[in-house]
Amino acid sequence: MQRRRLLQAGAACTVLPRGAWAQPLYAGPMFDAHLHYNDDAQQPHPPADVLARMARAGVRGALVNSRPNDGTLRLVAEAGPQWVPFVRLYRNRADYTGWFADDGIRRMVLAQLEAGSPAGPFRGLGEFHLYDSANADGPTAVALMKLARDRGLTVLAHVDDVAVDKLLGHAPGTSLIWAHTGIAGEPLARVRELLEKHPGLCGELSYRPGLTQDGRLSSDWRALLTRHADRFLIGSDTWITQRWQHYGDLFADYRQWLGQLPAEVAGRIAWGNAAQRFGLREASATTPAT
Numbered sequence: 001m002q003r004r005r006l007l008q009a010g011a012a013c014t015v016l017p018r019g020a021w022a023q024p025l026y027a028g029p030m031f032d033a034h035l036h037y038n039d040d041a042q043q044p045h046p047p048a049d050v051l052a053r054m055a056r057a058g059v060r061g062a063l064v065n066s067r068p069n070d071g072t073l074r075l076v077a078e079a080g081p082q083w084v085p086f087v088r089l090y091r092n093r094a095d096y097t098g099w100f101a102d103d104g105i106r107r108m109v110l111a112q113l114e115a116g117s118p119a120g121p122f123r124g125l126g127e128f129h130l131y132d133s134a135n136a137d138g139p140t141a142v143a144l145m146k147l148a149r150d151r152g153l154t155v156l157a158h159v160d161d162v163a164v165d166k167l168l169g170h171a172p173g174t175s176l177i178w179a180h181t182g183i184a185g186e187p188l189a190r191v192r193e194l195l196e197k198h199p200g201l202c203g204e205l206s207y208r209p210g211l212t213q214d215g216r217l218s219s220d221w222r223a224l225l226t227r228h229a230d231r232f233l234i235g236s237d238t239w240i241t242q243r244w245q246h247y248g249d250l251f252a253d254y255r256q257w258l259g260q261l262p263a264e265v266a267g268r269i270a271w272g273n274a275a276q277r278f279g280l281r282e283a284s285a286t287t288p289a290t
């Protein structure tokens with residue numbers, strides 16, 4: 001519920017008609033760096049449906065995780081090599097609020113890493129949530145950060161700025177994708193401070209308040225995205241099944257504000273940063289079907 005309130009507070013998402021601004025839309029490939037394929041989404045949206053929605057949106061790869069992990073295994077078995085599997089830390093909803101001190105979660109993660117996926121080894125851990133930054137010091141949180149660092153895994157974390165600092169303090173240099181680039185609209189100066197302190201930190205931009213207004217990229221965000229063009233990613237955050245119904249609109253929104261950035265910057269945020277991080281091959285730059 002906490003998560004639901006947080007997301008509703010920052011969930012304004014305006015879809016403007018294409019062409020509402022003078023700038024052309026970004027037309028290159030996209031990587032969805034925050035995709036969930038949870039158990040409740042699988043019946044209404046089997047893998048073929050999900051993959052068709054992604055293809056129509058011009059999404060050529062994704063960071064995939066699910067609650068429980070069987071959804072990830074099912075989707076990556078039918079997707080291409082650009083779909084990157086992550087181990088989710090949750091077997092069920094109850095695990096959201098206690099995983100950081102539950103050694104059973106660490107053992108489950110180890111077993112999943114050992115088993116791998118139909119698409120090869122898991123590449124990361126998460127998404128996980130910390131609603132109180134003090135829990136970043138929980139024994140399982142510390143152990144999993146060190147595990148990620150030691151095995152070259154990326155972490156996808158839905159946490160506040162204090163917890164980012166704590167998590168990366170436990171395992172300096174670890175690759176950490178900060179879901180939503182904050183959960184409370186952390187000031188841009190603080191985001192920048194953390195990016196400059198932690199070289200492995202990258203911000204994912206779904207639900208980020210203040211990024212755009214009426215489809216227009218804010219000038220502060222334009223400056224930050226341009227200055228740190230190699231440190232941001234975009235994602236869908238399909239945390240509830242309804243998000244799949246609006247999947248195309250989410251990426252149409254991204255194409256709109258990405259089109260307001262220099263082409264080099266837009267290409268990095270939409271695809272290049274993920275491709276570099278996960279060793280993906282070139283993706284076609286065709287405009288998606290409409």
Ligand SMILES: [Zn+2]
Nearest residue numbers: 034127237239
């Ligand atoms: Zn999420």
